[in-house]
Amino acid sequence: RYREALEALRSAGLRQPNLPQAVQLQQDLASAFRGLFLDGQADGLQPIQALALFYDFKELTPIGADGDLMVRKLVRRLVDVDLLDQAAELLSYQVDNRLDGVPRAQVATDLAVIYLMDRAPEKALQAINSSRTTVLPSALNAERRQIEARAWAGLGRYDNALEILGKDAAPEAQAVRAEITWKQKDWPAAGAVYEKA
DSSP states (O other), X not given: OHHHHHHHHHHHHHHSTTSHHHHHHHHHHHHHHHHHHTSSGGGGSOHHHHHHHHHHTGGGOOSSHHHHHHHHXXXXXXXXXXXXXXXXXXXXXXXXXXOOHHHHHHHHHHHHHHHHHTTOXXXXXXXXXXXXXXXXXXXXXXXXXXXXXXXXXXXXXXXXXXXXXXXXXXXXXHHHHHHHHHHTTOHHHHHHHHHHO
């Protein structure tokens, strides 16, 4: 009965905010929320129940890495049960309001993947483009290029997709290249890429 417990802690702390015990109640409330969404106590809830509980008490989300990890764990659960719109909404809020630099680019990359899963390549491109920065790790840059190529392919712009991939010979890039050539119905090129893989 997590909701009732959180509501009891919240209301008790708000009734007499000047008492020293009220501060302790607020700390208990924050710890309970943290235990649910960071330490996995809410894993037994249905994803939609967990999402509703999270939204009702989202002001308790800690600032910084712990809060971001909390959101990403919840997003994974939502994606597992195909609640892509809700997962995208959570990550979009993170990208727009809570993150900067490399963490923002990483979360935007995850958001772009969810948009691709939801067959929204335009939004995937927007997520990638809005989070561009010059100081990204090379592995993240490569992943972002592959996602961008998939998005262009999803829009039917195969030449753009292949241009984004360039000469990247990584297995993941080769897989994207193979998908693109297959969609282009360029059977000899697709066969060569698949055979190489």
